[in-house]
Amino acid sequence: MYGKGLRPLSIATVAALVAALSLVFFYAPLDADQGFIQKIFYLHVPLAITALVGFVVGGVFAIAHLRSGNSKWDAYSYVSIHMSVIFGVAVLVTGSIWAKASWGHWWVWDEPTLVSFLIVFLMYATYYPFRYAIEDRERQGRYASVFAIVAGAFVPLNFMAVRMAQSLVHPRTFGTANGGLPGSMMLTFLVCLLAIGLLWVTLVKFELTAKSASGQVKRLRRALDAPAPGGRSRVAPEVS
Amino acid sequence: MTPSRAAFAAILAKDLRAELRTLQSLPAMALFAVTTFVIFRFGLDRTQLSGSLAAGVLWATLLFAAILGINRLFVAEREEGGFDAIRLAPIDRSALFAAKATALVAYLVAVELVVVPVFALFFLDSAAPLPPLALVLLLADLGLAATGTLISSMAVNSRARDLLTPLVLLPLVVPLSIAATGALEPLLAVGGPGYHRFGTWLAVLGLYDLIFLLVGYAVFDFLLED
């Protein structure tokens, strides 16, 4: 049921990634200050934006889950957050590389967006131990949704607070880069953003499909093994 | 349905009565904080603190002491079937959130009434910053109470509950901590209390409090379902 559309989506993603990489390596101009390593920006920022949007999307799914009680929204929420945390690791790694290129250190506290992202990542990293510590399955889903909503509210507050804390320090943010982004860089950036976004959606869909399939297998197995009450065998309704 | 104010008052009174009678959390929190000050005195090798160092030591200590109390907030409900008692009652369950958060604010204020003067005694050279400091801490306590109540109510129903609360709560209160220490730092400056960006930081604290009090109130009903 979930597998529908996975193939065209994957193809589109691969195409977009190829296009993006081509633009990065062959089209985008070389940065005067930082040289080749600056190109990691085309990976780092789209990853960050995608991860953050993914967290927000996870929160929206969580609201749908609480309001409808349908556990499929819980699965969507979980996978969205899960994928965004993984992308988050990539954000921090590429951010570190960029920091080394820009400031000469593998980590800097000067960059408020990077620092904010670290905190957001730490927040969502607690999602797993939190979720798995709750034993009752339905309660686990509900609590996880509350977590996703609370964490979603936390993200903008966090960015605001970190930015305020560091406004005294000379900020070397994407702003200075973005403000004067020439057309060729902007085009490359947008294509990369599209490609990374598509990658996120494809991977999420992939994981949902895999989960749904393994869930169905488990249910069938249980239905076949369990003694049927009153002679009827009960196959559970298809749910994510 | 019993009006929310009555339910709120009943639960709050019950909690305060139980705590005053057993004094399970309050003395422990205060003692923990004072001992932590001593550890900082030696760890930092300082007998006087000011500015950002003072703000950091004070806030970090209060935060960790608060977590001790937050861990115990719902223990009676969990162990003595109190959740059932409240869930059976014809009340709006968000009243439980409001009552517990209020009780937590009361505990934090009570602890601070002891701990902050001790801090001043140990590390400051004047009591002048204390009044505005109290205001900052009160706003910070509200935010801590909202998030602490929310997280604790979920953690109490899990395995490793004492571990889960600080794990999830600490990142969550980073913005609160930034704003609190941001306001405290100039207050504890060497030359006397300064108010650099005081209003701004208070506004951030207020915003944090408002958002999480609202979120907590809104989702609490879902937390008590089964």
Add this chain to the structure above:
Amino acid sequence: MTEPAVAVAGLRRDYDERPALGGVDVSLRQGESLLVVGPNGAGKTTLLRILATLLRPSSGEVRVLGAQLPAEAWKVRGRIGLLGHEPLLYRDLSGRENLRFQARLHGLRGEAAEARISELLAAVEMDRRADDRVTELSAGMRQRLAVCRCVLHEPELLLLDEPDSNLDASGRALAGELIGSRSDRTRVLVSHDPERYRREADRTLELGPGGRVAAA
């Protein structure tokens, strides 16, 4: 034709996809009492907790005192009294304080509430120990307090899960006045000792492991 006090059709409850209750059908008129029997793990307590609005059914229809559960649970919470496995008493408060808390949660206050509390405490002969902390009381005394708690707000429907546990003979007799068959309320009673109650019950529901077996 008055609505039945309890109407259950096709009730199922699953825990992690394993059935705890499967396909229960039962209905009860006002004033009647239902005895629920069965071995451990048959789902008796689960059934009671669903009727008490503490658990949601996984599927099926449940109507209690005219309200559809779980959607309309809020309508009936004040009219049901549950006596479960836990006495639901806060250890560091006294019996009287616990009952007062219960009263407040149900919107009862003032002198009327105090009078009712004292009346109930006297009825179970706990008036002398009413101001001792629950932690100092024996299991039997806590059970007596739990009986008071359960009828304090004069519920129309009583849900009793092994109400005699921990009670001595005199405790059972006193409790019987409040929650027994003479009390005239609609009752659903779960017991491991069916013979004691079979005579009084209007109906019996027998649950087997994971499902219903027979109703009489």
